[in-house]
Amino acid sequence: xxxxxxxxxxxxxxxxLAFAITVIIPLISGICYSFTxxxxxxxxxxxxxxxxxxxxxxxxxxxxxxxxxxxxxxxASIILVNAIGFSLxxxxxxxxxxxxxxxxxxxxxxxxxxxxxxxxxxxxxxxVFEAIGxxxxxxxFQGWLSNESTGFWGLVIILIWQMAGYMMIIYIxxxxxxxxxxxxxxxxxxxxxxxxTLHITIPMxxxxxxxxxFLTLAxxxxxxxxxLALTNGGPGNSTEMLALNIYKTAFTFSKFGEAQAKAVIxxxxxxxxxxxxxFFAKRREVEM
Amino acid sequence: xxxKNLTKIIFYIVGALVSLIYLSPFYILFVNSFKTKRxxxxxxxxxPTIWTFDNFKIASEKLSFFCDDQTLSIIGAFxxxxxxxxxxxxxxxxxxxxxxxxxxxxxxxxxxxxxxFIFFMLIAAMxxxxxxxxxxxxxxxxxxxxxxxxxxxxxxLGFSSSLSVFLYHGFIKGLPISIEEAAIVDGCSPWQVxxxxxxxxxxxxxxxxxxxxxxxxxxxxxxxxxxxxEKGLQTIPxxxxxxxxxxxxxxxxxxxxxxxxxxxxxxxxxxxxKHIVEGITQGSNK
Numbered sequence: 407x408x409x410x411x412x413x414x415x416x417x418x419x420x421x422x423l424a425f426a427i428t429v430i431i432p433l434i435s436g437i438c439y440s441f442t443x444x445x446x447x448x449x450x451x452x453x454x455x456x457x458x459x460x461x462x463x464x465x466x467x468x469x470x471x472x473x474x475x476x477x478x479x480x481x482a483s484i485i486l487v488n489a490i491g492f493s494l495x496x497x498x499x500x501x502x503x504x505x506x507x508x509x510x511x512x513x514x515x516x517x518x519x520x521x522x523x524x525x526x527x528x529x530x531x532x533x534v535f536e537a538i539g540x541x542x543x544x545x546x547f548q549g550w551l552s553n554e555s556t557g558f559w560g561l562v563i564i565l566i567w568q569m570a571g572y573m574m575i576i577y578i579x580x581x582x583x584x585x586x587x588x589x590x591x592x593x594x595x596x597x598x599x600x601x602x603t604l605h606i607t608i609p610m611x612x613x614x615x616x617x618x619x620f621l622t623l624a625x626x627x628x629x630x631x632x633x634l635a636l637t638n639g640g641p642g643n644s645t646e647m648l649a650l651n652i653y654k655t656a657f658t659f660s661k662f663g664e665a666q667a668k669a670v671i672x673x674x675x676x677x678x679x680x681x682x683x684x685f686f687a688k689r690r691e692v693e694m
Numbered sequence: 695x696x697x698k699n700l701t702k703i704i705f706y707i708v709g710a711l712v713s714l715i716y717l718s719p720f721y722i723l724f725v726n727s728f729k730t731k732r733x734x735x736x737x738x739x740x741x742p743t744i745w746t747f748d749n750f751k752i753a754s755e756k757l758s759f760f761c762d763d764q765t766l767s768i769i770g771a772f773x774x775x776x777x778x779x780x781x782x783x784x785x786x787x788x789x790x791x792x793x794x795x796x797x798x799x800x801x802x803x804x805x806x807x808x809x810x811f812i813f814f815m816l817i818a819a820m821x822x823x824x825x826x827x828x829x830x831x832x833x834x835x836x837x838x839x840x841x842x843x844x845x846x847x848x849x850x851l852g853f854s855s856s857l858s859v860f861l862y863h864g865f866i867k868g869l870p871i872s873i874e875e876a877a878i879v880d881g882c883s884p885w886q887v888x889x890x891x892x893x894x895x896x897x898x899x900x901x902x903x904x905x906x907x908x909x910x911x912x913x914x915x916x917x918x919x920x921x922x923x924e925k926g927l928q929t930i931p932x933x934x935x936x937x938x939x940x941x942x943x944x945x946x947x948x949x950x951x952x953x954x955x956x957x958x959x960x961x962x963x964x965x966x967x968k969h970i971v972e973g974i975t976q977g978s979n980k
Contacts, residue, residue, distance in 0.1 A: 413884040414800055418812065421797040421855045428852025429819050432827035432834060439830060448833040497712065500705050504713075510967065511713050514720075517959045517970075519913025521931050525938050526723055526952055529945055534722055537738035567719070572974065579975045599701075628823050631915050635938075652825045666829050673826035680821050 433673075439663065440670045446662035459667035468643050469668055472651040476627060479558065479647065483565050483626040488618050490566055491573025492611075496603075498574070499581050509578075513571035520568070524635025527564045531556075531636075557637045557645035564632055569625060573618045580614035581607065616687045623683070627676065648672050723956075727949035734945050749950035756941070757933045757951050762926055773926040775933040776958070782843055782918075782929060783911045786850040787904050790858055793851060794903070798862030799892055803871070813863065816856045824853075824916065832920050841921045849921070850911055858903050861976070865899045866892070902973040905966060912959065930955050 435448075440459055442452040463469055494512050498505045515523065531550040539547030550556045584607065592602050630649040633639065639646030639654070646654070652672060656665035726734055727749055729742040737743070754760055762773025771777055801809045831849070835841050840848060869892070877887045915931040922928055928936075934955055941947045963970070 409800075409804065409884045414804055417796040417800040417884070417888070420793040421851065421859065422812065424793075424848055424852035425816065425819070425855045426852075427834065427838070428831060428849045429822060429827055430815075432830035433822060435834075436827060436830040446829060446833060448830075448837055494712070497705065497709055500702075502702070502705060502709055504709065508709055508713055509971075511716050513967075513971070514960070514963060515716070517909055517913075517963050518956055519915065519931055519959075521913075521915040522934060522952055522955050525934070525948065526719055529726070529949065530719060530722060533726075533734070533945060534738050541739075567716070575971055575974050628825075630825075635935075649823075649825050653828075656829055662829060669826045669829065673821075673823055676823045677821040 436666050437670055440666040442663055444663040444666060446656065446660070452663075455663065459663045460671070462661075462664045463668045463671060466655075466664075468646065469648075469651055469655075471643065472646050472648045475558070475645065476629075476647045479561060479629070480623060480626045482558075482562050483569075484619055484622045486562060487566050487569050487622045487626075488573055488615065491570040491618065492577050492615075494570060494574040495577035495581055496607075499578060509574070512574055515567050516569065516572045518568070520629075520631030521635045523564060523568055524632045527560065527567075528636055531560050551637055552641060554641075554644040557640070560636055561629070561632060561645065564636060565626060565629070568632075569622060573622070576614050576618050576621075577611060580611040584610045613687075616683075620680075620683050620687070623679065624676075627679070723949055723953050726945065727953045729946055729949075731944060731946045734949075749946045750954065753937075753947050753951035754954060756947070757930070757937050757954065758925075758928075759930075759933075759951075759954055775928055775930045778843070778927055779912060779929040779931075779958075782846050782850075783908055785843075786847045786854075786911050787907050789847055789851050790854050790907055791900055791903055794855055794858035795862050795893065795896055795900070796888065797855075798859045799866055799888055801859070802863055802866040803874075813859070816859050819856045820860075828916075828920065835921055841923060843927055846918060846921055849917060850907075850914075853917075854907055854910070858907070861899055861903055862896065865896065869895060901969045902976050905970045905973040908962070908966075909959075909970070912962075930958075 439452065441454060441456060442459075443455050444452045494508075498508050498512070502508075518526075528551070535547040535550045538544060551560055588606055588610075589602060592606060597605070628649055629647055630653070633645070633647045633650045634653075637645040639650050643651075648668075649672070652665050652668045655661050655668060722739075725741055726738070728745045728747070729737070729749075730744075730746060733742060758773065758775050760774050760776060761771055801813050835845060835849070839845070873891055874887050877891055878884075882890070913931065914929075915935065918929045918932045919935065922932060934951065937951055938948055941951075
């Protein structure tokens with residue numbers, strides 16, 4: 407089909423303009439600013455400072471701590487969110503009477519924004535857990551969010567509550583695509599329910615696993631709202647994740663150059679993880 | 695046969711238990727938002743002995759939920775955080791649907807190096823985390839006077855363009871071109887072809903794009919936090935942030951405020967559940 411250039415740009419330019427101003431220009435200028443003594447504004451051209459901001463970022467113990475915390479958090483979240491999401495999918499595809507109601511319930515937390523969700527759980531961990539601990543004399547429920555490990559698991563729990571239902575939806579779609587004949591044939595051959603799950607269901611849903619692992623990875627590595635609302639990085643900065651560390655470097659400590667260098671490092675890590683993941687997903691698709 | 699019934703019963707029990715655990719945060723939020731400040735501390739888990747609505751009255755005032763701080767008349771509703779959230783979300787989603795479908799259509803139908811380049815750039819941008827562009831964007835928005843509702847809508851178009859164009863692009867590729875060509879032969883301009891023929895056939899993807907963007911924009915906190923300085927323009931998550939910071943030791947008010955904040959989402963969910971679920975299934979398969 408042939409349209410004149412005028413029509414082409416009339417249709418494409420609004421998106422292109424918004425995209426350039428919100429993504430492309432900030433990305434390029436951000437990379438430039440990360441090599442300067444930037445003050446966070448655009449009125450003057452800041453002095454060039456070479457790799458100084460990157461050295462500061464790498465040497466910052468808070469940033470290093472945030473990196474390890476975020477990495478461990480991401481690994482724990484990927485395993486638990488997907489294991490629970492998959493179990494929920496198995497549960498609601500059993501043709502029970504309340505399957506639809508259960509789907510609705512499990513997915514509902516996903517619609518609540520991370521900030522509000524974090525505040526709700528702050529009360530649960532501090533107010534409700536403490537009350538349970540006091541009433542029934544259970545030390546397990548006492549002192550939540552007051553140290554690094556309960557802060558860590560608190561953040562894992564809220565991500566499970568929020569995202570497992572989302573993963574469930576993806577796994578349900580995959581489970582329903584398994585041909586019925588395959589399961590029936592296995593049943594006739596005398597395979598137990600456990601063996602059917604292990605040898606038919608799990609291999610058949612592997613593409614969905616790839617998608618879900620990637621989504622959980624992206625969400626937990628870039629987590630910000632929940633981190634800010636639930637622990638605000640505390641106590642101290644022991645539960646501070648990368649996104650929150652960058653935010654605080656800029657807006658609490660006004661070190662814009664260093665914050666931008668951290669943001670560029672963050673961007674490179676996210677980009678590498680995503681590309682590696684896409685590469686493996688594509689290769690597996692070819693094999694299948 | 696007996697064994698089958700037993701497994702079924704076990705699944706019912708497990709299902710009921712997991713559902714209860716999933717619902718418990720909602721229960722806690724609900725019962726505690728009707729308690730007095732004192733009762734929350736003494737009786738955190740049970741139902742309130744006296745149900746009080748005062749918490750909602752105070753919380754909605756502090757959040758400017760239905761009405762802004764100064765004007766307590768119907769005009770004040772236009773400065774409320776509920777109104778700000780609704781306006782920003784609805785306007786953004788309409789703008790996103792119109793402009794990203796237009797762009798995606800041209801990118802599919804005009805096969806050129808420029809189209810390939812633009813599409814590739816949009817897809818590659820999915821790799822960019824918000825933090826990487828956040829600081830310069832604040833500086834740019836200050837210069838271009840984008841620190842207002844209109845600016846927010848414009849930026850949501852920019853941030854949503856990758857995923858939305860991608861979804862439309864995938865769908866339009868599968869549409870037959872012959873109808874559009876026939877319309878051109880009959881003398882329709884590209885503008886008419888798009889609005890009369892293409893746009894209506896995109897309905898399934900409009901719904902997907904709308905559902906995904908409504909949730910993302912309604913819940914977004916960081917972008918409004920960085921861009922909106924004026925109190926009268928604050929959205930619900932933004933008001934919630936300052937409110938919770940100021941009242942975190944007054945759990946009864948915080949609970950009522952949080953409950954108010956999630957009610958619109960729950961209502962939206964019950965009306966649009968089918969579309970949201972379809973949207974996720976489609977979006978994830980791409």
